Amino acid sequence: MSARPNMQPSSAPRVGVLALQGGFEPHLRMLASLGVEAREVRRPAQLADLTHLVLPGGESTTLHHLLALFDMWDVLRARALAGELALFGTCAGAILLGKSDGTRPPRLALLDAVCVRNAYGTQLDSSRETLAVAGQPMDCTFIRAPKFTRLGPDVSVLARRGDDAVLVQAPGVLAATFHPELGDDPRVHRLFLEGCAPFARAAHERLGVV
């Protein structure tokens, strides 16, 4: 990755990490290890020319509160729906990308799945486990983890813990209920940069979007 941004300025991904709250710094470090200088995103205007945006872990209620407060919620949704922005959510980020399950906070509904908050309990149920991710072992850290349910037909499962999907991909969206940014294995981030392109959702009504 390292030389590419300079060699192919037009096609190189322009990557941002939402930095209003949460574990954005570990994502920036992980992306830097792949030679990508990602931008910290705190204002709507900073979304304008990105091709890729990471929604980090953090508190999903706080992230929703701040995205709405700073007028970023609608801009982010519109750019993703228009096929201008690929998204990668970890933990709280995955919760926001999914569809609503009737609980707070409201969701972006950009991924055809529901991601249920605190599905495994409190911090006492947080853990680190070695799971097979795309066929190879990876240390996966789960922090007050959410759980994917009701995966749509376009959503493919890239890793599981027991029966539960923990890493999923759909056109233009990658989402994990664990925290690949807290480890030192960059494969999931590399997949986001190289295998996840912005995707126009012509049929987004199917996601229950009003």
Added chain:
Amino acid sequence: MSQVATPKSQDKSIATAPMSVKVGLARMLAGGVIMDVTDAEQARVAEAAGAVAVMALERVPSDIRKEGGVARMSPVHKVEEIRAAVTIPVMAKARIGHFLEARVLEQLGVDFIDESEVLTPADSEHHIEKHDFKVPFVCGATCLAEALRRIGEGAAMIRTKGEAGTGDIVEAVRHLRLVQRELRAVLGVPKEELMALAKELRAPYEQLLEVRRLGRLPVPNFAAGGVATPADAALVMALGAEAVFVGSGIFKSDDPARTAAAIVKATARWSEPAIVTDACREAGSPMRGVHSGALPTSERLASRGW
């Protein structure tokens, strides 16, 4: 202290957790505001204002200061009530060295324990052996060596002590600047001078080696103690704090919901004066406060902890 008296050997029902899992939760709180609450109603106000977590305690620090007496962990029914009221992480304070208050809080399922100088210390020499717990701990520190002693005991997050319950930011600023200055010194000296520096600072040598390996503290460093306004929150963020604890500053202001939301706003975008100005305009009138320099030594909470 003999081996038989350690918490781990008393209770094997709760396992420990890897440090990465404990520090992981601390990292997820970065950029956020953790608010002191004494009951479910306050917890709901905090969550609605955008708090990343609430901190359960019996009385807010300014009331502890005013009323005196022994300050203990929050009553069990209050912790349960607060846990039931919100979906964000719930932290709770235990007295320094009181590993059984900590065990009770762990049993109650709190997400983080603050071994806090704001409560009356239960042990005048020793802190809790925090590696033995599954729940992560945050501890206060006034300088790098104190931070590294707590990390050596297993703390997964450090916060400045500041001077809680005063509404005076000066001590938090002092502690943040001192930790940063000492970090620069540790990162700057040649390796052969590190042992002498460890001796001078009274810091564990192994932890200093870890700081040099990482180029920073091994756990997140948050600010606490005296934050009363959105500008205070932005100031401590600008001085390198990764998140902010607010104690009396919210529920002793004249409009807690507005003040809480304004502090959340200023913390998220601390580097932009226009946003901090909006937040200051929107906040309620801050607590009146007391100048921490005027406090007699016996009333300074930051000197508690060893």
